[in-house]
Amino acid sequence: MNRFTSFILAIMCWATAAFAEEPAAAVAGIVRSATTGEALHNAPVVLRSRDVEAKVFRSTTSASGGFGFSGLPPGRYQLTISKSGYETFQGDAAVNLREGTEGTRLALSLWPHAVLSGRVIDWEGEPVAQAQVHAYAVVYSATGVSLRLVARAETNDLGEYRVFDLPAGKYVVEASPPRTGTPSGQFYIDTPVSYYPSALAPAQASPIALNPGQEVTRADVTVARRPGYAIAGAVWDGLTEGPCRRCLVQAVQDDSLYRATLSRPASVSANGAFVLRGLSPGDYILVARQGSAVAQVHASIRDQHLQGARLVTGLQQSVTGQMVLENAPEGTDPADLVPSLSPVALPEWWPRAEGKVGANRQFTIAGVSPARYRFEVRGLPPGAYLKTILAGGQPLPSPDITVPGESGITGLQLVIAFDGATLRGKVRPAGSAGKEQSVHAQVFLVPQQGPSGFQLPQTAETTLDGSFSLVSAAPGSYTLYALPAGASLQIFDPAVQAVLARDATNVRLDPKATVDLEVALASQGR
């Protein structure tokens, strides 16, 4: 899923005829702004060999945006171009140089970052100095919508802020009052965080849509006058059976639409007590953490302070079961498989847990903090996928499980099938007539039945000639989208899917099938 969020954009290249017998290759290119077409000079260009460790070639674009490398050992290279104010271009397998390749010319476009600026003012229209402003990108994923912190800023003495280096997308802007210790910190001590323009919860905020290179000014956030409420409680360390003095407590706004981790954590006193202040009415997940020891509890604020919240860290459980391999080919070693648990709808820093497969294909995942997790199996050979999970012989509806605080989970059966389909293909540039061009694209294979159950979306990046392959897809019906690589494209946003419907390809993958197809690059890049 990381592909969804990688930075980058469109790349085109003209491969010209190769000659010469020398065992070296060359590549040259030009770097432009994707929006204005202006040449980007003084941008560092890095080619990193994917075959030989530590083989790195560096250059910088000239005044006309050009760069060139010669005498390169043949092989595959990762290409990175960075320029302040632009999304970094990063093609993991972008350049594939064969022996003697000469004069490969790349035309690369970098998307400019967007900027948000404005003021933070209070209920009397007074500028709030040293307020903390956070820009959260609205991220659509297979499991729902979430907010991811992309940039932060502090207001100056005039209450002005400017957040920059923002990839195009939808943003929710949050302003939290100045910290105590600043001149106005005590005055705003109970002021809750507010969202643009003046909402108390992210769901009520107006998201701001930013196009590449766009600058939205006057994104003024008004902080609410109403005093916030406090949640007081204690954190207990279940291992030492004493107060968890080094724990930090944070509130995650459990909004109906998003979850946002509020930026003001509370520390825990010697007797384990904490107070989180300045909270608006609403639902929260309180999270306490000290290293990998984490704990969570739900809390709702209506119209009064909340006392007696209790968190116990260190209550880690084990999840155990057996791997069931369906028609595994010869030589499959279950010990290579790594069952793992990724937190669902929790902050990014919530620890993952990994297990080991031992004798009799039994697996144990130890040290799991109570929460909701998604099962994943890593180390699967090509063609293999997690088909279903049985609990007490009954299939679970999805790979998501809730690990309770009181006890672990035992007797699970993770069923691995080996009849996954392979999809190979080539992405064709949109609207190219006759001209020999290639594209750098990201392809998304999205289950038609929606992102539920065990049939999961997959993604792959194409090489510079537009070719890609997806292996180990669970059999079923999918929709395939090909988008300019790195478009921080919200493919799970229904609105985006509707726009892209014209360029989408429906594909049915049968067990063990290998499907070849050619698809067009979506014309709606962003």
Next chain:
Amino acid sequence: MKQMLIAVAGFATVVLPAMNAQPGAGGSWVQGAAYEKTGEVLRALPRVFVSISSPGGDLLATTRTDANGRYQFVNLPQGRFVLEASKPGYLTRPAARRAGSRIVVECSSGCRQSGMDFELFQGALVAGVVLNASGEPVSRAVVSLRRVDVPASKEERSSHATDDLGGFRIAGLRAGKYILTVQRRAASGHDAVLTKALTLAEGERLVDLALTLGSQESFRLTGSLSGIPFGEGYRTWVEMRPVGGSAPAPVAAVGANGRFHFDSVIAGRYVASAVAVGLGQVKRNVYMLDVLEVVRDTDGIVFQPVEPAAVEGTVEVAAGALPPGAVIQFTSGDGFGYRWTRVRAADRHFELTGLRPGAYRIEADSTAFYVKGVKNSEGIERPSAVILSPGRNRLAVVAAADQAVVFGTVQEPKAGSPLPHARIGLKGDLAEYSAETDQAGRFLFGKVIPGEYRICAWANLALPNVEDNTIWERPGCQSRTVSIDPFSRFAIDVPATP
């Protein structure tokens, strides 16, 4: 969390928590105003944050001055309170009659205190852009300002990261000399640094500063060594360690002719030292050199080794007994920090080596004993200052543990009744003490160094603290002196000054 804010008749008003209010306290208030003084012109300053806290620092309530610069806190319980004012970009001027920029108020039942006024002034502003050598804005560079005309312990620092346009803005600065540093972490690991000396006048507004990274203002220093081995058989170099701050420490090799050459040393204060290593040797011979203020190109510097000071001696105990593990501390009068040493229990011997020669103050590190003086051939000297010369210094430090207890009550000057929450101070040549009386008007100083003291008590806590010399000029504070004997228990009742 428990306060409630309401606005009353033109005042920004705060009702203190009802649970703290005592019966009959209703109707008590303090009020005041905030002014901005520009030259001789006083102007009411609206939107100034004012807080009221307990003397222990617990915040009770906050408010903001209204359009006329006025504020008020009502329903105060009995007790003492500290008022503080602040406004982004502004600084509070210590008022003549106040303890620094804070105001202490005493509120008895039904108190009404007005005129609790604050004077603010706009701080200096430094704003501009950071550019690279090609004139493009540099984002995420950290611009820091460090005030250098104050002792290192009181250095004021502020910093700001540049935005995508290279912009930065630092407001609310005090007048003074600053070192401005711009730092940009580069992916290559080589940080671009720029340092510049700035002098800011009160309220000065420097808004168009263009700082170009790679155009570091730096200076050439050349000179020679004297009295340090170099040339054949030696590898010798000069190091310049910046005093405070994060500037790099430049190093220059010393050639066969004994000369050294620094191409670019950025502005600042440095401690120079030379290192000589004999060929084939491992031992580094380190020589202390001068302290250097680098502000311009300088040629012809002659560095001579400064012989470090070593100090040793014994602690003579004039009275009482030294606590086990007693530590004495040498604090540099030239801003080089402090060093401490433990006094050996068996023979009360101490020693310290490698000190930079200069002025030092010798002190006990705890209140269990005190350093009375340093004995030289003529007798006892004041303890606060010794000059350590290069080479060995022998000192006979005289310590004592014969402190007295001083206690009593502070009385209302006319009626003679005990005064609760009054302040009392003792000021002597060696030490000064201050305390506040309890509910019964009593005070107690547990560890008073014997000697002559002036003693003074005041009911009005809005007056400056005892550290402020002006308080001792007040009538009634000059004449009253007491003599405290070693180990004594000294009882005294002090009428408060009017």
